[in-house]
Amino acid sequence: MKILNVDQIRSLDQSTIQHEPIAPINLMERAALSFVDWFADRFKSKHPIKIFCGLGNNGGDGLAIARLLLERTYPIDVYVVRYAPRESDDFMHNHRRLKLVTENIHYIESATDIPTIRHNEIVLDAILGSGLSRPTEGIVKTTIEAINRAPATVIAVDIASGLYTDQPNKPGDVIVEPDYTVSFQLPKLAFVLPKNGPFVGEWHLLDIQLHKRFIDQAPTSYYYTQPKEARLLLHKRDRFSNKGTFGHALLLVGSYGKIGAAILAARACLRSGVGLLTVQVPQCGYIPLQTIVPEAMCRPDRNEHVLSGTSQLDDVPDPTDYSTIGLGPGIGKAPETLAMMKTLLPMLKKPIVVDADALNLLSENRELLVYLPKNSILTPHPKEFERLTKKWDNDYEKLDLLREFTRKYGVVVVLKGAYSAVATPEGDIHFNSTGNPGLSTGGTGDVLTGILTALLAQGYDSVEAAVLGVFTHGLAGDVVARKRGPIGMVASDVIDALSWE
């Protein structure tokens, strides 16, 4: 699913109006109707609803919603924030219609007009939408501050008032902090950026049948991975396949005290369809690995506690023996391990997966970055990405850094977290839709490395592997969270819940 910018969203609106064709006021009515259906599904008891409206089309939405809620016998009060002399045409139309059916329309011109909001009430925020063009101030700001102080449930219509759709807010900007954001058709970039969490809440999209061809043709570099799209990436297994068909992966993982990371990565790799798996671990990992993961072959490193590359069986692994390599989980930063990377990286020709301390070693030895095979997948969490690049001031700057990095080195970066971002060498960014805070626990990243290594070994293209792998990892986390809640989730649960259908 595409994420469009604010100008494109406006043009999409116009394109729908022209091509469907539909009158602008009827499009607003459709949006309001779909909002009210969503609302009535979730909020069945008739708590008092206070609807705050601005003077643009977001306010127009609020007025139409008020009329439709009234038809369904919800008790409503509407508060129009009069911050300017101008009102949009569709606002005026809906204002006239609402006045015909209720007297509960109030006007806020100064702080004394702001009502007291109680805890059992519901607030709809329709003050400002995607037309935000400057920071909130004056009576708009004071009203937003009152909404944010209120103990009520707050639902933002389209986007929280004061939040920019696709550019950074300044620290100190006053923005509605909703429990829910209910938006239309396509996600907004603002919804998937970590710093915006308090200004988005739980968000939902309503299909209001905006012009499909316009969306299909609109250029963008931002995407949001939907289940249907992820499923299309999945390769079918050939009836006449054998274990050789699905590749032979090598994992270089683990160190003394972190053999668990090796085991998690290995188990996840095997549960993600790899044909054959060899795991090189320091000697101290040999027995646990062979015992817990009998399906994997083991190359015990010559070194007792850390990876040095050379194995007791033979010398450094020959990369041509393997379809791909997964490098990093639990390896630590010992000089022997750095030496292994210095030997191994220049020998590589095919994309690999790089995670955890392998990334930290790359940050400390940036001259090695050029040896990463093109289309390798790097999986940093934000701190690791900061070490690879530099500190950023806001999430938009972070996205610029991501694009700059992937273009410069020709790699795919999975920036992990809520809505993990898969950045491609071409500069596209795919935000993931699955996963939950239960995944914020040690070892889930090691699981992801195992998954991605298995997909590369099976011949998936790197971007497809990253998008599909990250999606399936998050989905497994969601399955676990549904069964036992997010709090007690551990990384092994995620492996057990992996499903490839």
Ligand SMILES: NC(=O)C1=CN([C@@H]2O[C@H](COP(=O)(O)OP(=O)(O)OC[C@H]3O[C@@H](n4cnc5c(N)ncnc54)[C@H](OP(=O)(O)O)[C@@H]3O)[C@@H](O)[C@H]2O)[C@@H](O)CC1
């Ligand atoms: N696109 C779609 O698909 C659909 C869109 N729909 C709805 O339309 C909404 C967008 O409507 P919109 O363009 O009228 O913008 P909105 O935010 O209501 O108001 C802009 C006005 O506010 C002003 N203003 C700006 N910043 C300000 C500030 N800080 N403090 C004070 N004023 C400020 C700004 O002034 P200006 O920048 O022109 O000086 C302008 O006058 C969208 O969010 C959705 O709800 C649905 O109905 C149907 C499908």
Ligand SMILES: Nc1ncnc2c1ncn2[C@@H]1O[C@H](COP(=O)(O)OP(=O)(O)O)[C@@H](O)[C@H]1O
């Ligand atoms: N709040 C969250 N929502 C969705 N996914 C999350 C969340 N927190 C963490 N994750 C996922 O969990 C994994 C954590 O990886 P990482 O930070 O490397 O952990 P570790 O190194 O302990 O294995 C990543 O895939 C990340 O996207």
Ligand SMILES: [K+]
């Ligand atoms: K709003």
